[in-house]
Amino acid sequence: MTDKTPTRAPFTRRAALATLGATGASLAVPGLLPGLGGTAQAQSGDPIKIGFQVHRTGIGAAYGRWYDRTSQAAVARINDMGGINGRPVELVSEDDGTDPKRGAEVLEKFANQSNCDVAFGTLFSHVVIGSAPRAAELKLPYFVVSEGHHVASGMLNRYTLQPGITDVKSQVIAMAPFVGDNLGKKVTMMFADFAFGHDHRDFFSEAIKEQGGKVIKMIAIPPTETSFTKYFPQIPQETEVLYHVMVGPAVLTFVKEMGEFFGPSRPEIFGYIDSLEAVSIDSPGLEFLEGTYFWEGNPRYAQTDQTEFDKAFREAVGVDDSGASITDPADVSTYAHMFGCWETLNVIKAGMEACNYQGPEDRQALIEAVEAMTEMPASMDHPQGDKLFNGKTHQVFGVQYISKVEDGMLKVVHTTSIEDGFYPDEVDYTTQPF
Amino acid sequence: MLASLEGAVTAATLALTAMGLSLVFGVMRVVNVAHGEFYMLGAVIAWFVSTTLGTHPAIGFVGALIVAPVLVGLLAAAADRLILARINYDPERTIVATIGLLYILQQSTLMTFGPDARPVEPPFNSRIALPWWRQGENGLEMFYPWGLATTSYKLFIIVAAVAILIGLWVLLTRTRIGLVMRATQADREMATAFGIPVERVYAMVFGLGAGLAALGAVLIVPVQQAHYLMGADPLLLSFIVVIIGGLGSLPGTIIAALLIGMSDGIISVFFSPTLAKILATLVVAMVLVFRPQGLLGKASA
Amino acid sequence: MTAATRDAALHLGVLTLLAGLWFVLPTYHSGNLARIMVLAVYAMGYNLLFGYTGLLSLGHALFFAAGMYGLAIAMQQGGWSAAPGFLAGLIAALVVSGVAGALALRTTGVAFMIVTLMFAQAGYLTVLYFGAITRGDEGFVIPQAARSLAGIDLTTPANRYFAALILFGAVFLGLAWLVRSPFGRTLIAIRENEARAKMLGYDTHAYKLRAVILSGTISGASGAAYALLFGYAGATFATVQYSIFPLLWVLLGGAGTTIGPLIGAIFMFYLIDLASGVTDAYMLIAGVVLVLLTLFAPQGLAGTLRNRVWPWLP
Structure with a gap:
């Protein structure tokens, strides 16, 4: 270990x-004082x-x-x-x-x-x-x-x-131009009804508007949900892009049921890899993800233009070129975070x-x-x-990465610039006293 | 329509899990808080079995269908003998003991199985799309819209659950074991007087109840995934189902499972999903408040 | 020594000991104790209903969260100061427990457990649903500057400790008095045999409702104090887990004893804190200890003391 x-x-x-003194003074409460740190100076x-x-x-x-x-x-x-x-x-x-x-x-x-x-x-x-x-x-x-x-x-x-x-606000803002320009303007969002999902909802609908696009439907999924098929019929037929971001152990079910729901005739799908973090892309039932897009904080699969830094990082942490543990290929990392x-x-x-x-x-x-x-x-x-x-x-x-699933692997198709994710400052902590 | 089919899948596994809880409650009069963890164990064992056998998913699935309930049942029976029997099934102490059991099972699973959600491949799975008609340029035309589809495996879950429930019903009403159980349920002292080994019956019931939960989990795990925290939701839902259905009433449990499974999907058509959950929860609570004996329970529950 | 003076000596002694501990305990442990005292208030509120009235609720997180959000929203959204904020928390808990109690008390036994559980679940989802105000699961911070009462900054360790002690002491002494009062004795009579209490002419439903409201309001006071002293309100505190905690504390410490909730909360905290220093699998240890306690100390620690050593323990 x-x-x-x-x-x-x-x-x-x-x-x-x-410490001895303090312990002596507090003998009245034996058992309360395990491992006194004391005030040892460094x-x-x-x-x-x-x-x-x-x-x-x-x-x-x-x-x-x-x-x-x-x-x-x-x-x-x-x-x-x-x-x-x-x-x-x-x-x-x-x-x-x-x-x-x-x-x-x-x-x-x-x-x-x-x-x-x-x-x-x-x-x-x-x-x-x-x-x-x-x-x-x-x-x-x-x-x-x-x-x-x-x-x-x-x-x-x-x-x-x-x-x-x-932070998520910057990530989301940086995604909007790519989604609006390449995938479609009419977006339906499906997100976990968590503060995290609400951030996506608020920041993305704002950002896509600036791209001339529009969120036509927002579907919040209660966090206690384990079955999702009943929510998919709410997706409007004119949807061009489905934007999904889910967290928690049921995410794989979500993505799988989404595939079963759409079958061959699906809109463009853009998701946050959070929906599949620590889950293998070639898990049974995920075949339909082929051709869909994901945000990645850091590309899970080693790219052809991989930097030497990424290579050395993988080596140091013990992660292979497909983002899984070197010792157990079924053990997929949370590489994007x-x-x-x-x-x-x-x-x-x-x-x-x-x-x-x-x-x-x-x-x-x-x-x-x-x-x-x-x-x-x-x-x-x-x-x-x-x-x-x-x-x-x-x-x-x-920078943020947008990857497309090709041949069961995530291939980076777009890298945003840092500036894509800028927004006006909302606070100046340096003016606060210590 | 699709929502009701989904509801039926939920209801099917829920019925199995809740039936386990209902049996334990009905016969032994104890609340098993660890019931959800037996469910979780069923799913986890299914994953272990199907990955160890590793051949065709169907073989692994059939293996899991047998191994998981038996193992979980044995474990539960052992827990009954080692813990519950010793505290004499005192209701409050049983709750604490089973909370302790819940922690133990959850943590052991985390340490062995790990924190990831792991998928199990269904034995067969094909998407069944249904056609629909719309008014097109050439009059009525047929097309396959999004979503109007389900999978063969989901249909299988419903069929399998119904078959298992029928089997259970036969076991309870037509066999000696069932008779002994019902006798114990009706009057423990009398059963003892008639020479029924009540202790062994209790262990068996506890094991059977846990086994049913595990069975429900094995059925659902190809649709969902095995995860060490997956036991909480089924536990809550089973509780609700058992109470709504009327304590110890098996037909009531099934009807309540259908009601809960379906209501969720149908209410969510009209309201935002979270609001729908709130309303559904309150509606069920109100049913209990105004009909405390449950839907099919006898008046003096 | 009469029973009354012995009671008074015990309770005042506990409070004196707690006050004295501040001066001897190292910072880490006195910080823990401040938190434990706040949570012990929650446990005491729970104990009134469970230990003395015999009603097992699985939904007390609803009341805890009502107090917490009552204070936090009043302070954050309404810009109220701490004192009226705390009052808002108490009122929120009072109203919620009044409504929930009036409905839930139509049921008994396991159905009561389930109904309270479902009310709490609905409460949890409501917190998420109004995410625009509550920030849902993520929760929000109550600014350090706002957390002072009558000019006393509650964010320093000493002030926090004694604020927690004052709240704890008030509830501790209040409940010790209450359970010896005619009202408390009636609650115990209901716990022991409700039918008989009814036959003796007591309106047991009214007594139980008052017990739920009092218990819920005390739990809410704990939630409000937690938000005020530790600066955070979040939906986690409305989850089922936080309904189960006070049950565990009370059962471990000893249901139906005045001192049990405090003992249980201390025991559980240090069990997890110490075990987590030894192994990651501290929940495993906690689970084993729970099972062992039910096997060997079924009345909880204080209950076992009462059975074996001090039969007079209140």
């Missing part, structure tokens, strides 16, 4: 004595600790597993290159159960018990939003890899940043090096250092592609 729970920081003599040889909130259980577990593998690989690479400011990096992983309450508790554990320098991780927006207020109160920098619009919308706070993955963990960890490293981070007292300097970042060119630190970080909104913007 590579993801063992962290070993505790070695105690200094003084801290150990203080020494120069001590590792920099990055608290990693991970969806090990709950609905996000499929993502969590790959977020974990990617993060472990990124930290291994950072340590191979000499760590951060000469100190090794240690990933302190805690399961958040894909639950906002547990997520907040885990942040407290990072800040107050395992003495982490920063916190990082997680995909599901409700966990991020439930945790973020605690990050601000604990004054713990919290780097999220969620692709939600919550950071850039101004809902969160100065301690929460998203420097590794483009997990690069965000890798890139975020490299941003943390760059930020800590820029402000010569020594310990928790430098946390604000770290945030300012990251806020000062702008261009992040494609490199081994940023294998997904070029990025531009907006320090005011704490959000990064990157």
Whole structure:
């Protein structure tokens, strides 16, 4: 097992004595005081600790597993290159159960018990939003890899940043020109009746209007649904493009039943790969996807013009050319999202090096250092592609990929520019006090 | 029309799962919160069987159809002997114990099977399209519109579920086992007095109930996928079906399964889907509020 | 020592201990305890209905969420400050539990469980349906600046801890008094034998309805306090899982004891927190512990204490 729970920081003599004292004083409640972190000051040889909130259980577990593998690989690479400011990096992983309450508790554990320098991780927006207020109160920098619009919308706070993955609003806006120009103007949207789906609904219908197109029907699917055929008849016959974005374990059923519904006479279909993340494209029943289009955050199949960075990234994480685990070809990764963990960890490293981070007292300097970042060119630190970080909104913007299913593989047919996904700033976190 | 066919597929598997719960409830008077997890196990075992056998999907499917219910049934019977029998089927303690069981089963599955949704190939599957007529340039013309289609496998689910339910009915009304079960249900003390090994009957009923849930899952898994969290929805729906149908009333359970399976699809034609779910949930709750004994239950439930 | 002074000594002692713990516990654990006290209020509300009145609800998340959203929406959309926001949460929970109770109490036993479960499910879906306001599953943040009460910033660890303690103490003492009062004794009589209570001339339906409303409002107070103290409201808290939690806490701690809910909430929290440090499979451990407890401590921890050591435990 590579993801063992962290070993505790070695105690200094003084801290150990203080701890003993505290333990003595609280003998009245035995059993309440496991693993006192104490107040050990970081020494120069001590590792920099990055608290990693991970969806090990709950609905996000499929993502969590790959977020974990990617993060472990990124930290291994950072340590191979000499760590951060000469100190090794240690990933302190805690399961958040894909639950906002547990997520907040885990942040407290990072800040107050395992003495982490920063916190990082997680995909599901409700966990991020439930945790973020605690990050601000604990004054713990919290780097999220969620692709939600919550950071850039101004809902969160100065301690929460998203420097590794483009937010959904930008992704969606960048898709509209391609859909409008190449697939059709009359769009029907089917989306999960979740905040995530609503973001797609609102941002895309806005963006397609600017392309002279129109959303003619929106079908929200209740998140508890397991069978979808009954919703397809609501799709108007004049639909030119069907835009779908679903999440959760029932997504494969959704896509399969969509195929059974349409048969050979289907409109153009454009979907978010979220509908099929961690699911193999050649699963039984998905044959009809041939010729349909997908947004991909990062192309799952190695393309003919693959960059050396993508190649090395795959190798480091242990993913083959079709986006599956090297050891088990049936184990498909969440390739469109997990690069965000890798890139975020490299941003943390760059930020800590820029402000010569020594310990928790430098946390604000770290945030300012990251806020000062702008261009992040494609490199081994940023294998997904070029990025531009907006320090005011704490959000990064990157290129997006649109792939077509050909011969059972996803082939990139269009790469958006970073500018395609721009929208006016909605917040300036740099004006907020720490 | 298509919506009602979909409803029938939902109703068919629901009837099997709910029947399992109803049996357990009727005979043993306990609420099995882990019932949904037995369903989930059925689907997961189906995946294991069909991938290990790995030949034609039909062989794997038939294998799963036999192996999954038997394994799950045995597991449930063991849980009954080890846990439920020891707490003497106290209603509240049973709920906690089965919640514990739910956690155990879910977490074990996560650790072995993993967090991904995994598909199982149906033994056969062809799309059956239905033609439709419209007023075209040359008068009435026939065409195949979107959506007017179903698959042969979905029809098979309905047939299979009906066959299994008939089998169950025969088992309960025409065999000695059924007689013993019904006797235990009617009066536990009396049954004991007549020398019926009540404990063994209980284990058997608990196993049979879980097996039925697993069977429902094996049937549906080629349409949906096996996933370690898939047990929650069937559990809720089965609960509702069992209560609406009237506790322990098997025909009531089937009618309620049809009602729930169909109502969902039909209401969603008129309202936004989430609103439809809210309304359907409230309607069912109101049925219970104003007819607490269920549709076919006896007045003093 | 009379029963009354012994009761008072026990309850005040618990509160004194909790207040004292703030000064000795390290930050992490005092933070946990603040959260546990808020959730213990939820458990105590649940216990009033389940432990003392004998009604098993599977839908208390509805009331918890009503309190949470009552406060959060009033503060976020209405721009209210914390005190009237908290009141809005209480009123929301009061109204919801009044309506749900009046309907659900027409049923008994398992049907009551299912009806409450379905009401809660409808409530959860309603939160999603009004996503424009609630942000559905994602939820929303209550700004740190707004989270202060009478000029006291509730986002500092100490203020949060003592705010949680005050709420907990008020409910704890209130319920301890209530269950010894004629009203509480009637509820217990209903739990033990409703037919007999009815025969003695009690309008049991009215008593049960009052119990549901009180229980729901206390649960709502916990939800509102959670949103206020931890700055977040989300649909997760309206899911079935959050209806099952108070049942577990109460059963573990001891149903029908005043101290049980707190013990259960502490036990469950640290069970998961410690187990998750040892293994990813902490839910497995939690499951095994639940099964073992039902086998060997069926009355819960406090209930077992009452049976074996202190028969006077309230």
